[in-house]
Amino acid sequence: MTSSSRTAARRYAEALLEVASDSKVSPETLRQELRDAVAVLRDHKELAAALSHPALGSEGRKKLVAGVWGQAKASALFLRLLDLLASRNRLSLLPAIAEIFSQRWNAERGVAAAEAVSAVELDARRQKALADALRNATGTEVELETRVDPAVLGGLRVTIGGRTFDGTVRTQLQSLRRRLAGGP
Numbered sequence: 001m002t003s004s005s006r007t008a009a010r011r012y013a014e015a016l017l018e019v020a021s022d023s024k025v026s027p028e029t030l031r032q033e034l035r036d037a038v039a040v041l042r043d044h045k046e047l048a049a050a051l052s053h054p055a056l057g058s059e060g061r062k063k064l065v066a067g068v069w070g071q072a073k074a075s076a077l078f079l080r081l082l083d084l085l086a087s088r089n090r091l092s093l094l095p096a097i098a099e100i101f102s103q104r105w106n107a108e109r110g111v112a113a114a115e116a117v118s119a120v121e122l123d124a125r126r127q128k129a130l131a132d133a134l135r136n137a138t139g140t141e142v143e144l145e146t147r148v149d150p151a152v153l154g155g156l157r158v159t160i161g162g163r164t165f166d167g168t169v170r171t172q173l174q175s176l177r178r179r180l181a182g183g184p
Contacts, residue, residue, distance in 0.1 A: 001096060009096035016081060016097070017104050025075040027105045033078040034098035037069065041094065051091050061086040111141045114160035117168075119152045134160060 001009075020027045041048040047068065051061055065086045069079060085091045106113050114134050116122065122130070131144040138160065154169035 005093060006096060008090065009093045010100050012081070012085075012090075012093060013097045013100035013104060016077075016101055017108075019077060023077055025077045027101075027108075029075060030078060031098070031102050031105055033074055034094070034101055037078075037082070038095045038098045040068070041091075051086070052089075058087050058089065061089065061091065065091070106143060109141070111143050112138055112161055114142050114144045114158060116144060116146045117149050117152055117157040118146065119148070119150050119154050119169075121148055122146050130156075130158075134158070 016030065017027060020030050041051075047064075050056060051064060056064070062083055065082045066079075069082055081097075082091070085093065102113070112134075114131075116127075116130055127144060127146060131142050134142040134144065142160070152168040152170050153173070155167045155172070157164060157166045157168050157171075159165075
């Protein structure tokens with residue numbers, strides 16, 4: 001993503017958060033709608049391709065967006081955002097808008113976002129224990145998202161506040177391999 005696109009996404013996200021704070025739509029609801037829309041576009045590549053196709057035009061994009069999201073129980077504010085992005089051919093900014101919106105919303109609430117990657121799905125008890133441990137370590141409330149990546153083999157890789165703590169078996173094996181080969 002270019003820096004100008006990132007700047008545009010930041011402006012949309014900040015404006016959306018400001019309007020959400022003044023409206024009846026909770027920022028949490030809006031954040032979930034953004035995440036859901038990003039997931040729809042990620043999971044339906046044909047839809048994403050159609051929405052970005054230059055032959056579709058502004059009105060065609062707006063109709064397609066209304067057809068996909070207009071039937072859902074989406075907030076009016078979210079639907080206005082999609083309509084605006086469609087009319088300006090900026091729907092490709094949606095993932096960045098969702099990410100920045102979430103970051104800003106967390107910053108307003110004093111919440112740190114964390115991601116834990118494991119080889120297998122973490123059950124609710126382990127997720128809570130990890131979130132509690134991160135909260136105790138950072139001194140702030142933590143919003144934990146988990147992801148499964150079988151390539152880590154075991155252990156956890158946690159990213160919080162721009163720092164990554166890698167306790168995965170894969171990383172440990174790579175480190176052992178380097179030491180055995182005589183490297184650092």
